Amino acid sequence: MSTSLKKGLMYVLIANFINLGFNLITNFVLPKELSVESYATIKTFQLYVSYAGLFHFGFVDGMYLKYGGKNVQDIRGEDLRTNLSTLRFFEIAVTIICAFVAVVLKQEVLVFFALSILPLNLANYFKQLYQATGEFSLYGKIMNANTILIFFANMMWVYLIKTDNAQCFLFSNVIVYFIVWIALELNCKKLVAGEHRGTSFSLNELLNNIKGGILLTVGNLSSVVLTSMDRWFVKALMTTLAFAQYSFAVSMENFMNVAVTPVTTTLYNYFCKATDKSQIRKTRNYVMVFAAAIVSCAFPARFILEIYLTKYIDSAKVMFLLFAAQIFYIVIKSVYVNLYKAQKKQNIYFIKLMMIIVVGFIFNIVCYGIYKVKESFAVGTLLSAICWYFLCLPDFKWMEYNTKEKLYPFIQTCAFLVCGFCFSAVPGFLIYIFEIAVVSYVSFPREVREFSTKVKIRISGLKR
Structure with missing residues (x-):
C-alpha cells in the first residue's frame, strides 16, 4: 500500500x-x-x-x-x-x-x-x-x-x-x-x-460538468434510493413508531461510516493510479475481511439497546439485517464502484444500478407481502445487496475469485445473523469475533499473516 x-x-x-x-x-x-x-x-x-x-x-x-x-x-x-x-x-x-x-x-x-x-x-x-x-x-x-x-x-x-x-x-x-x-x-x-x-x-462550464457527471450523479443518487428505499416503504406503509424504530436501526448502521468512509474515500484516488492487478485483488481481499469485521459494531449497539434504549429494542433484528447487507455493500462501494469511476465505466455502473433498484423495489414488495412487519424491508435490503454484488463481478473478470473467496461473504453473513438473532450482545459478539478470525485465516492466509506481521512490527516499535 x-x-x-x-x-x-x-x-x-x-x-x-x-x-x-x-x-x-x-x-x-x-x-x-x-x-x-x-x-x-x-x-x-x-x-x-x-x-x-x-x-x-x-x-x-x-x-x-x-x-x-x-x-x-x-x-x-x-x-x-x-x-x-x-x-x-x-x-x-x-x-x-x-x-x-x-x-x-x-x-x-x-x-x-x-x-x-x-x-x-x-x-x-x-x-x-x-x-x-x-x-x-x-x-x-x-x-x-x-x-x-x-x-x-x-x-x-x-x-x-x-x-x-x-x-x-x-x-x-x-x-x-x-x-x-x-x-x-x-x-x-x-x-x-x-x-x-x-x-x-459560464453556461459552457455548467453544461460540460453536468454532461460529464450526470450519469455518476444519478448512479450515486440511485444508490441512495436503493439504500433508503426500505425507509420510504416503512414511512408509507407503517406507523410513526415503526418508522422511528427503523430509522434508529439505520442510524446505528451509519456508525460504520467511521471506519468505512476512509476506505471508500481514499481508494478512488488509489485506483486512479494503481495498475497492478494482483495488488488490486489483494486490496479487495483486505476490504472483504474488513467488511466482515466492522459489522460486529452491531453487538455493542444492541447492548446499549438492552440497557439504555429499551423503547427501541424492537429495532434490533432490523439492525442486524441491515448490518449484514453491509458485508456486501462495503465491498461494492469501496472496490467496484471506485473501479467503475476510476476506469470511466460510469455508463455500465449506471445500468447495473438501475437494474438493482428495480430488483430492490420488487424484493421490498414481495417480502412485505409475505410478512407485514418492518423486518421484511430489511430482508429486502439484504437480498438487494447480494444481487448487486453478483452483478458487479462480470465487469471485472480479471479480478479472479477462488472458491474460498467466493464463499467468504456468505459464510460471514450467515454467522453474523445467527450470532445476532440467537445470542444476546456479549456472547454473540465473542462468538462472531472468534468465527471471523478462523474463517479469515482459512480464506485469506497470506493477507492475514501479512497483516499480523505489520501489527507486530508496529507494537514492537511502540514499546521501544
Whole structure:
C-alpha cells in the first residue's frame, strides 16, 4: 500500500473517529430525550437531505471526474474560480425554485430541506474536490465541522432550552450547513491564493460538468434510493413508531461510516493510479475481511439497546439485517464502484444500478407481502445487496475469485445473523469475533499473516 494512500486513510480515519464520538452521543440522546413523533420528523428531514445531491444535476460529479487524480496545486486558479462560481449561481436559482414549491405545498420539513440545498451542494463540491485531489486532511475537517456544530446545537435544544419541537432542530441544522459552506469558501480562496477572485457564470462550464457527471450523479443518487428505499416503504406503509424504530436501526448502521468512509474515500484516488492487478485483488481481499469485521459494531449497539434504549429494542433484528447487507455493500462501494469511476465505466455502473433498484423495489414488495412487519424491508435490503454484488463481478473478470473467496461473504453473513438473532450482545459478539478470525485465516492466509506481521512490527516499535 502506497504511503499517500496510508496517509489518506489515516487523515480520514481520525476525522471519522472524532465524528464517532459526537455522533454516538447525538444518536443516543435524541431518541432517548425526544418524543417518537419529533424524532421521526428529524429522521424524515435527514432522509430528504440524503437526496440533496440530486439538485446539482451532475455538476459536482463532473468536477470530481475532471480533477480526479490531480494535485490541487496543479489546477489553474482561473479554471477553478469559473467552475465554482458557475455552480454557486446555479444552486442559488435551484434553491429559490425549490423553496417556492415547498412554501406553496405548505410542507415545513420540505422548506427546511429546500434551504439546505445550496449550502449542502457547495460543501459537497469542496469535499469532492479535496477527495479527488488527495487533500484528505481538508476533507476530514469538513466532516468534523458539520458533526461537531450540529452536536452542540442539538445539545443546546435538549438540555439548555429543553424543547421537543423538531423544527428547532431542523433550523439549527440549516444554519450549520450555511456556516460550514461559508468557511469552505474562505478556505478555498486561501488554497488557490490570489488567483481566486471575482465571480462569473459560464453556461459552457455548467453544461460540460453536468454532461460529464450526470450519469455518476444519478448512479450515486440511485444508490441512495436503493439504500433508503426500505425507509420510504416503512414511512408509507407503517406507523410513526415503526418508522422511528427503523430509522434508529439505520442510524446505528451509519456508525460504520467511521471506519468505512476512509476506505471508500481514499481508494478512488488509489485506483486512479494503481495498475497492478494482483495488488488490486489483494486490496479487495483486505476490504472483504474488513467488511466482515466492522459489522460486529452491531453487538455493542444492541447492548446499549438492552440497557439504555429499551423503547427501541424492537429495532434490533432490523439492525442486524441491515448490518449484514453491509458485508456486501462495503465491498461494492469501496472496490467496484471506485473501479467503475476510476476506469470511466460510469455508463455500465449506471445500468447495473438501475437494474438493482428495480430488483430492490420488487424484493421490498414481495417480502412485505409475505410478512407485514418492518423486518421484511430489511430482508429486502439484504437480498438487494447480494444481487448487486453478483452483478458487479462480470465487469471485472480479471479480478479472479477462488472458491474460498467466493464463499467468504456468505459464510460471514450467515454467522453474523445467527450470532445476532440467537445470542444476546456479549456472547454473540465473542462468538462472531472468534468465527471471523478462523474463517479469515482459512480464506485469506497470506493477507492475514501479512497483516499480523505489520501489527507486530508496529507494537514492537511502540514499546521501544
